[in-house]
Amino acid sequence: xATYTLNINGTKQEVDVDPSTPMLWVLRxxxxxxxxKYGCGIAQCGACTIHLNGTATRACMLTVSSVGDQEITTIxxxxxxxxxxxxxxxLEVDVPQCGYCQAGQIMTASAFLEKNPNPTDEEIEMxxxxxxxxxxxxxxxxxxxxxxxxx
Amino acid sequence: xxxxxxxxxxxxxxxxTGLASGGLVIGFSWLASCKMTPEQVNNLPKExxxxxxxxxxxxxxxxxxxxxxxxxxxxxxxxxxxxVAEELDIAWKDVIVEQAPLNxxxxxxxxxxxxxxxxxxxESLRMAGATAKQMLKEAAAQAWNxxxxxxxxxxxVLTHExxxxxxxxxxxxxxxxxxxxxxEVQLKENGTFSIIGTDKKNVDGPKLVTGKPLFGxxxxxxxxxxxxxxxPPAFGMKYKGMNADTVKSMxxxxxxxxxxxxxxxxxxxxxxxxGIAELVAIVGNSTWECMQxxxxxxxxxxxxxxxxxxxxxxxELTALLEKPTETPARKDGDVNAAFAKAAKIVESxxxxxxxxxxxxxxxNFFAHVTPEKAELLGPIQTPEFTEKTVAARLxxxxxxxxxxxxxxxxxxxxxxxxxxxxxxxxxxxxxxAPVKLVYSREDDMTQGTYRPxxxxxxKAGLDDEGNLIAWHVRGAGTNDDLIFENRxxxxxVDNYLAEKHSLQTNVTTGAWRxxxxxxxxxxxxxxxxxxxxAAGKDPLDxxxxxxxxxxxxxxxxxxxxxxxxxxxxxxxxxxKEKANWGTDTGKARGVAAYYCHNSYVAQVxxxxxxxxxxxxxxxxxxxxxxxxxNPLAAKNQIEGGMIDGIGHSTYSAMTFKDGKPEQSxxxxxxxxxxxxAPKNIEVYFxxxxxxxxxxxxxSLPPAIAALSNALYKATGRRYYKxxxxxxxxxxxx
Ligand code: FES
Ligand code: FES
Numbered sequence: 001x002a003t004y005t006l007n008i009n010g011t012k013q014e015v016d017v018d019p020s021t022p023m024l025w026v027l028r029x030x031x032x033x034x035x036x037k038y039g040c041g042i043a044q045c046g047a048c049t050i051h052l053n054g055t056a057t058r059a060c061m062l063t064v065s066s067v068g069d070q071e072i073t074t075i076x077x078x079x080x081x082x083x084x085x086x087x088x089x090x091l092e093v094d095v096p097q098c099g100y101c102q103a104g105q106i107m108t109a110s111a112f113l114e115k116n117p118n119p120t121d122e123e124i125e126m127x128x129x130x131x132x133x134x135x136x137x138x139x140x141x142x143x144x145x146x147x148x149x150x151x
Numbered sequence: 152x153x154x155x156x157x158x159x160x161x162x163x164x165x166x167x168t169g170l171a172s173g174g175l176v177i178g179f180s181w182l183a184s185c186k187m188t189p190e191q192v193n194n195l196p197k198e199x200x201x202x203x204x205x206x207x208x209x210x211x212x213x214x215x216x217x218x219x220x221x222x223x224x225x226x227x228x229x230x231x232x233x234x235v236a237e238e239l240d241i242a243w244k245d246v247i248v249e250q251a252p253l254n255x256x257x258x259x260x261x262x263x264x265x266x267x268x269x270x271x272x273x274e275s276l277r278m279a280g281a282t283a284k285q286m287l288k289e290a291a292a293q294a295w296n297x298x299x300x301x302x303x304x305x306x307x308v309l310t311h312e313x314x315x316x317x318x319x320x321x322x323x324x325x326x327x328x329x330x331x332x333x334x335e336v337q338l339k340e341n342g343t344f345s346i347i348g349t350d351k352k353n354v355d356g357p358k359l360v361t362g363k364p365l366f367g368x369x370x371x372x373x374x375x376x377x378x379x380x381x382x383p384p385a386f387g388m389k390y391k392g393m394n395a396d397t398v399k400s401m402x403x404x405x406x407x408x409x410x411x412x413x414x415x416x417x418x419x420x421x422x423x424x425x426g427i428a429e430l431v432a433i434v435g436n437s438t439w440e441c442m443q444x445x446x447x448x449x450x451x452x453x454x455x456x457x458x459x460x461x462x463x464x465x466x467e468l469t470a471l472l473e474k475p476t477e478t479p480a481r482k483d484g485d486v487n488a489a490f491a492k493a494a495k496i497v498e499s500x501x502x503x504x505x506x507x508x509x510x511x512x513x514x515n516f517f518a519h520v521t522p523e524k525a526e527l528l529g530p531i532q533t534p535e536f537t538e539k540t541v542a543a544r545l546x547x548x549x550x551x552x553x554x555x556x557x558x559x560x561x562x563x564x565x566x567x568x569x570x571x572x573x574x575x576x577x578x579x580x581x582x583x584a585p586v587k588l589v590y591s592r593e594d595d596m597t598q599g600t601y602r603p604x605x606x607x608x609x610k611a612g613l614d615d616e617g618n619l620i621a622w623h624v625r626g627a628g629t630n631d632d633l634i635f636e637n638r639x640x641x642x643x644v645d646n647y648l649a650e651k652h653s654l655q656t657n658v659t660t661g662a663w664r665x666x667x668x669x670x671x672x673x674x675x676x677x678x679x680x681x682x683x684x685a686a687g688k689d690p691l692d693x694x695x696x697x698x699x700x701x702x703x704x705x706x707x708x709x710x711x712x713x714x715x716x717x718x719x720x721x722x723x724x725x726x727k728e729k730a731n732w733g734t735d736t737g738k739a740r741g742v743a744a745y746y747c748h749n750s751y752v753a754q755v756x757x758x759x760x761x762x763x764x765x766x767x768x769x770x771x772x773x774x775x776x777x778x779x780x781n782p783l784a785a786k787n788q789i790e791g792g793m794i795d796g797i798g799h800s801t802y803s804a805m806t807f808k809d810g811k812p813e814q815s816x817x818x819x820x821x822x823x824x825x826x827x828a829p830k831n832i833e834v835y836f837x838x839x840x841x842x843x844x845x846x847x848x849x850s851l852p853p854a855i856a857a858l859s860n861a862l863y864k865a866t867g868r869r870y871y872k873x874x875x876x877x878x879x880x881x882x883x884x
Contacts (some may be wrong), residue, residue, distance in 0.1 A: 001402070017437075017439075018402065018439065018440070018443075020439075020443075021437075021439045022439065025437060025438050025439040028438070029371075029377070029437040029438055029439070030437070032371060033362075034362070034364045034368075034369040034371070035361070035362015035363070035364075036362070037366075037368070037511075037512070037560075038368065038438075038513070038592075039511050039512075039513075039592065039817075040592045040816050040817050041442075041591065041592055041816075042592075042816055042817075042818060044816060044817035044818050045511070045817050047511060074362065075360075075361065075362030076361065076362050078361075079361075082357055082360060082361040087360040087361065090356075090360045091352065091356050091357065091360060094350075094352045094353055094356065094783055094784075094787065096353055096355075096356060096359045096360070097226070097787060097788070097791055098223060098510075098511065098512070098558070098559060098560050098561045098562075099353075099355065099359035099365070099558070099560070100366060100510075100511040100512045100560030100561060101511050101560075102359050102360060103359075103360075103362045106360060121830075122826075124825075125825045125826040126826065128825040129824050129825050129826050131825070132511070132817060132822050132824060133511070134509060134510060134511045134561050134563075134822065135511075135561060135791045135795075136790065136791035136792070136793070136794030136795050136798065136823070136828070137787070137790075137791065138794060138823075138824075138825050138828035139790055139794075139828060139829065139830075139831070139832055140787070140790070141825070142825070
């Protein structure tokens, strides 16, 4: 066990966990931030996507000991009122079905649009390819990303 | 207006004052009035069940409508309350939707499965709204001393025009609680709806996009421990022993023990299918600590029955296809005589592998069992059945078992089966603590309860004018017999023979989105294309020709056919028009139509050029599911179903080596991704005012055939073996 002071959603949070613990479980089990989802644990599905210094990162493969004072943003911290342009676009297009994968999809999309505000369809698909949606909401996700890019 | 008797009976309405706080509460036996289906969906109970729910009117006029059915992404949490709100005449913005708990005092039964939620709830949901409205009217009539018949309602306001009286529902809610439940109520005519048929967004949308805790895996409670299980590494194995001591002392680990989920003699429900008799539990403070202990733990297993491999399943299924059955499932005319005189014969065999459900949220459940009661909370589609096994297994009366449902991160049939609920309860009882059981992705994917592996052989005979004169189908599946003998083309061909076999295996299987249809549709509708080609006819027109036959001159008793040929032809004609079928777009196209879960779907799929498996560019989809409650959600379901069918038939497979699953996570089990998904999808509904039918499943099966028929056009090669990505021509030279 070791103590870490993490910078999460703009707040300093202290946890006492094993150094090998992935951020996914630190967030979920220790900090009650359950919006970040578990889907595969091996960086294959994207359900656990967070922002690490603004870059979309799979929290299931990011050990707590490697984070240091880098800034972590989770779905809970993406916007204060749930009104980030990507979140608004998601609601406008009515993207979710079961909804389980969507926090991860939104985190990937929002980090991507920061870097590429005017993406082509192909660029969107490539950026989003690490995020599986078992319910098959892919066509609407693409629509929502394009809509968010416009705003 | 339609006048209907509230034939559910007055006993079915329960006033539950505990929930009212001054408002009007109507408990309601939602399904008591519903028409039962003649169709029995594979692996679902033979009997269909009552649901239950209620609405409450607050003194401010807000209305809470309980959504009685489990939400697995099929959007019933939005669409079922829409039906109630329609008849209640309340503005949608004034409706709050809550997930109803499993409560056998207020409700009777709650189930998601077989695309039946809306179909079975239709009349009774409307009645719930209409009854409440009538009681509010009566209350207002008494207050104003006028006749209730003269009172009109709109958007939650009661108005008596002659006297100039008007009041919101909230003002009359309290008085309405003492009004007798009416003997009969008026239901609105189709065509006069103001909420039904309009786009309404997912009621949980805002919570979903902000990461609020909604799912079973998000349950965290005071003092809760985490539990994981270790199950046998291969089918046909059972527990022998382990050395738990070193693992027990690992950080955060509370206990490691072997336990029986289903001891000898325990009464099982159908929902226990696929359950493993004995498991090992690891219980600890956190998920990661349990995962570490799981890695370190060594368990001995011994072979108990045959270690089956995929090659074995394939050989056995192939052998069954050579074997006539003693009693055919259906026989019209004489196929052999017809084949003997046929001008042309077409014969093909199609197959598909096992599939895992792979809901994005793995199986999990929270349990807190004390001597007084068992509290269970999590994602389960069949709480009513699971509850019984929990009671039997814990040795507690069923009244002491309380199951609450969370939103579910996907179902696809997997959450009809609840052995994990029993496991959570047993572990909690043993630990004497609240416990959340979590399956790792690997546990989830290798546990079993798979879509069966299937193989089917077709033979068709054509006369010299290209008319279909004989059809023989023989199908086989693992633990499943595959064939729906009374579906198309039964009734459309004079000489028809359907035979089915089931291969018993120890790899466990269960219902997977559109059971059996999810394979047989793809095979049958691809084969029809082969036959049309042999007949020298356009594949779409060839199908219409067969439906004409079934409409005008059906073979056998038309009642024996499961489908309505006119509705079937209807969706084909609609998709023909929308896709401009017959015009040369320069792109490969395929068509298919299928009927299942009481709905009709036809699709045209058009492919891009190039690639190993060319990507789907456009889909036109025509659907006849009767009245569409929420077109926005319906389209989402249909899109999802098609992508599911295209994805699994192209990329996915579960295979086995000596009983051991060869895929255990998404690195080896391939699911369709963004860059492989169809680019454009257009969905059209047949507007016919017929009572609504299933939507969650029917769009999946035909998509597989429309795709494979288009692939044939693109590559010149038929795809007989799923997943198509592996169905490559043998290397030459
Ligand atoms: S849980 Fe991290 S990528 Fe799947
Ligand atoms: S919405 Fe269900 S997994 Fe994406």
